[in-house]
Amino acid sequence: MKLFLYLIALFNVLLSCSCSSRISYENYENKKYKITLKQKSNIIVGFIISNKETNSKLAFTPSxxxxxxxxxxGSLRSDYNSTDETELYQCDSTYCIDTDSISIAFALEVLNHKRLDLLICNSQLQDYKDENCTLLKQSK
Structure with missing residues (x-):
């Protein structure tokens, strides 16, 4: 009976370890911006945007x-890196950040998350102008 209880306790410990959510980081870049997404259990819990030209950095918790x-x-988005205006890709979940000085919305390409669609609007920050752009996932 004691062995059975030990096995149950060991199983519970192993199960809780395997279910614990790991934090991962993904980087996306274009000529102007670098974005780092912090993910926990496939949910984005952190967002850092850096202007590569001015080295300014902002960090947020997106909704x-x-x-x-x-x-x-998901919706179809234009790939702003492509010269072909008809090239579209589908995005899934959209996240937003809304502060007094800037509003940001972003969405990841469905399934493979190779592209990130970024929209900056209502910006009162010199280093982050209103625009829509596509950033590409960087390999680790």
């Missing part, structure tokens, strides 16, 4: 955009 308690379906 997932929900409609009626549901994550809305």
């Amino acid at each position: 997932l955009i929900m409609i009626d308690g549901e994550i809305p379906e």
Whole structure:
């Protein structure tokens, strides 16, 4: 009986270790910006944007955009790195950051997350102008 209880306790410890969420970081870049996403259990919990030209950096905790308690379906986005204006890619979950000095929305390409669509608007910050751009995932 003691052996059985020890085995149950060991199983619970192993289960809790395997279920613990690991934090991962993904980097996306274009000519002007570098973005680092901090993820925990596939949920983005941190967002750092750096202006590569001025070396300024901002950090935020983004909010997932929900409609009626549901994550809305993805939408087609233009790839601003491509000269082909008809090249579109689909994004899934969209996150937003809204402060008194800047508003940011971003979405990752569905499934492979190779591209990040970034929208900056209502910016009162010199290093971050209103624009829409595409950033590419950097290999580790």
